[in-house]
Amino acid sequence: MLNIALPKGRLGDQVLNLFSSIGFQCAEIYENDRRLVLESPDHQLRYLLVKPSDVAIYVEYGAADVGVVGKDILLEGNPDVYELLDLQIGKCRLAVAGKEDYTENPEAVLRVATKFPNVAKKYYSSLNRDIEIIQLNGSIELAPILGLSDVIVDIVESGKTLRENHLKVLSEIVPVSARLIANRASYLFKNEIITDMTRKLQEAVE
Ligand code: PRP
Secondary structure, eight states: OEEEEEEOSHHHHHHHHHHHHTTOOOGGGGGOOSOSEEEOTTSSEEEEEEOGGGHHHHHHTTSSSEEEEEHHHHHHHOOSSEEEEEOOOSOEEEEEEEETTOOOOTTSOEEEEESOHHHHHHHHHHTTOOEEEEEOSSOTTHHHHHTSOSEEEEEESSSHHHHHTTEEEEEEEEEEOEEEEEOHHHHHHTHHHHHHHHHHHHHHHO
16 A cells, blocks of 8 residues: 655645656545545545645655655755656745835844745845744744845746735745655655656646
C-alpha cells in the first residue's frame, strides 16, 4: 500500500483532480465527510488529509510515502525528502509587501512580519539588510496596517488580499508551485509504484 499525504484546503481539490486523472482515485474523498484517512477500493492507496504545512513532516518521517506540498513550505522547512516533480498547480509567489504609500528607511532595522521566517532571513541576508522577524501564523496582512511591522513576507496568489487591504507588492522573492515529494526510504523500497505515479503525473502535467 502507498500512503499519500495530501494538503487539505484550497490546493487539495486541484491535487485530487490531478490524481484522479491518472487513475489514482478515491471516490470517498468527494463525500466531503470528516475522515482524515481514506483508502482506494483496491486497498492499494491510502490518502492522508493533512494541514498543508504538515505534509512534508509526514513524508520526512515516513508516515506518508509521498505527498504534495507547496515549494514555499519546502523552502521554509528544508525537509529531508526527495522533490520529484513540479505539478504546475497552486502557482503563486513569495513576496515582500507593504502599505501602498510605504517608503523604506534604510537607516532603521526593518521589521518583517511573516510565517516564513527562514525564507525572509535568507532573502534579507542576501541583501545585507538588518531585519527583525515578527512571526505570525495567519492574517499576516494585518501587521503593516496596525504598525506591528514595516513589511510582510507572504504568499501572493491573486493579489486580492493585498489590494483589499491597501497593500502592494514591493519585491518578488521566488515563484511557488505544488511539488510531489517522496520519503527517501519509500523511494527505494516502493520505487516501482512511486516511479509509475511520477511518470503518469508528469504526462498529465505536460
Ligand atoms: C494566503 C496568504 C495571503 C493570501 C494570498 O493566506 O497568506 O493572505 O493567501 O492570496 P491572494 O493573493 O489570492 O489574496 P491563507 O488564505 O492561506 O490564510 P492565512 O491568512 O491563514 O495565511
